[in-house]
Amino acid sequence: MSDLNIAVLGAGVVGLTTALELQKLYRNAHIDVIASCFESDTTSNVAAGLFRPGTSFCGPNEEITRRWISDAYRYWDYLRNTSEGALAGVTQVSGYIFSSKYPNIVRNHYIEKLVPVYRPATEKELKLCPGDWLYGSFFTTVLTSCEYYLPWAANKFLERGGKIQKHHVEDFASISLGYDILVNCTGLGAKHLCDDNKLVPIRGQVIKVQAPWIKTFFYGDYDTYIIPGINSVTLGGCRQYDSYEQSVNKYDSLNIKERCEALVPNLKSAKPIKELVGLRPHRDPVRVEKEVRHCNGKKIKIVHNYGHGGYGVTTAPGTAIYACELVRETLAGNSKL
Ligand SMILES: Cc1cc2nc3c(=O)[nH]c(=O)nc-3n(C[C@H](O)[C@H](O)[C@H](O)COP(=O)(O)OP(=O)(O)OC[C@H]3O[C@@H](n4cnc5c(N)ncnc54)[C@H](O)[C@@H]3O)c2cc1C
Numbered sequence: 001m002s003d004l005n006i007a008v009l010g011a012g013v014v015g016l017t018t019a020l021e022l023q024k025l026y027r028n029a030h031i032d033v034i035a036s037c038f039e040s041d042t043t044s045n046v047a048a049g050l051f052r053p054g055t056s057f058c059g060p061n062e063e064i065t066r067r068w069i070s071d072a073y074r075y076w077d078y079l080r081n082t083s084e085g086a087l088a089g090v091t092q093v094s095g096y097i098f099s100s101k102y103p104n105i106v107r108n109h110y111i112e113k114l115v116p117v118y119r120p121a122t123e124k125e126l127k128l129c130p131g132d133w134l135y136g137s138f139f140t141t142v143l144t145s146c147e148y149y150l151p152w153a154a155n156k157f158l159e160r161g162g163k164i165q166k167h168h169v170e171d172f173a174s175i176s177l178g179y180d181i182l183v184n185c186t187g188l189g190a191k192h193l194c195d196d197n198k199l200v201p202i203r204g205q206v207i208k209v210q211a212p213w214i215k216t217f218f219y220g221d222y223d224t225y226i227i228p229g230i231n232s233v234t235l236g237g238c239r240q241y242d243s244y245e246q247s248v249n250k251y252d253s254l255n256i257k258e259r260c261e262a263l264v265p266n267l268k269s270a271k272p273i274k275e276l277v278g279l280r281p282h283r284d285p286v287r288v289e290k291e292v293r294h295c296n297g298k299k300i301k302i303v304h305n306y307g308h309g310g311y312g313v314t315t316a317p318g319t320a321i322y323a324c325e326l327v328r329e330t331l332a333g334n335s336k337l
């Protein structure tokens with residue numbers, strides 16, 4: 001199989017993780033990652049990176065969704081536990097999710113049995129933060145800081161013989177020449193490339209602050225969260241459906257700051273580092289599918305892997321493993337393009 005040529009489009013957490021999994025599957029293949037943006041210019045870089053799939057996250061069916069999530073957890077937790085874990089920015093964190101409204105918000109059927117600790121908060125714990133918290137959970141999970149993971153994954157990919165090209169792909173027919181298969185991990189970029197109307201941006205804004213005394217994460221109502229990462233603490237957030245606004249909104253900033261300081265008052269002493277905006281590539285369901293397209297009389301084999309919404313860091317390894325299975329099926333299915 002040494003003459004196998006594969007192109008992975010996209011260099012966010014989904015693209016790079018998929019490229020690494022493909023290298024494991026096809027040790028002698030020529031694999032290129034092609035992307036317009038890298039590292040700090042990706043949506044992945046905005047994420048706090050906490051492993052916590054939303055209860056609304058969904059793949060094609062419950063069984064596959066659960067498989068993605070458990071494969072992903074296994075990938076991150078394995079990496080965390082190796083000497084590479086620190087270089088890849090993977091660590092373990094614990095914290096609380098509180099709600100003053102609904103008991104269901106603090107439960108998570110996807111991870112309750114997956115992570116090492118997931119339990120109801122005690123009466124005392126419900127009083128840790130100001131506010132009338134009626135419901136709460138405490139859990140331990142993994143966190144991946146993409147500030148570390150993306151460069152680590154890119155280096156690993158290059159070390160194993162992969163090639164990286166910076167290039168904006170206007171239409172996929174133009175780059176398909178010479179590749180046996182394209183793997184499409186373009187996140188929200190897929191919307192334009194594919195005219196996929198199911199793909200919607202959910203705008204998020206965060207403030208990264210220096211507050212090294214914060215060691216636990218806290219979630220409150222209205223998308224309020226405080227998540228300690230490796231070099232900074234992420235304060236958020238908001239979820240604005242179908243908004244393409246990529247600049248920082250000062251009203252969102254004030255609102256986030258106020259909500260986070262109400263939850264953890266000592267954040268008033270935190271030093272702001274930067275504010276970031278990201279457009280979560282939301283699609284219901286997330287699209288991990290194979291497709292054969294006919295273009296100018298040529299067959300183009302494609303495996304899609306995009307639309308992870310607010311949970312791409314969490315689930316990337318799970319959908320990457322699944323996408324690799326689809327690549328294998330597609331290539332085994334018939335001859336070359
Ligand atoms: C505020 C905020 C907080 C978040 N917090 C978390 C969290 O705690 N946990 C979690 O799991 N997730 C979180 N997320 C979600 C996470 O960031 C996304 O799900 C994830 O980054 C999606 O990864 P991706 O690789 O698909 O997309 P991206 O990181 O956007 O990468 C897309 C890649 O495709 C390339 N590309 C696109 N179009 C083209 C084209 N035409 N030609 C060439 N290249 C192209 C881009 O250049 C880029 O390299 C958060 C998101 C936001 C906005």
Ligand SMILES: *[C@@H]1O[C@H](CO)[C@@H](O)[C@H](O)[C@H]1NC(C)=O
Pocket residue numbers: 077078081
């Ligand atoms: C961590 O690694 C050690 C060996 O290095 C192994 O014994 C242990 O089971 C691992 N733990 C997890 C959770 O993977």
Ligand SMILES: *[C@@H]1O[C@H](CO)[C@@H](O)[C@H](O)[C@H]1NC(C)=O
Pocket residue numbers: 009171172182184186189190191192193194195196302304
């Ligand atoms: C990637 O997926 C999007 C969404 O379906 C599509 O518009 C685009 O053409 C795809 N790109 C490639 C290279 O397959």
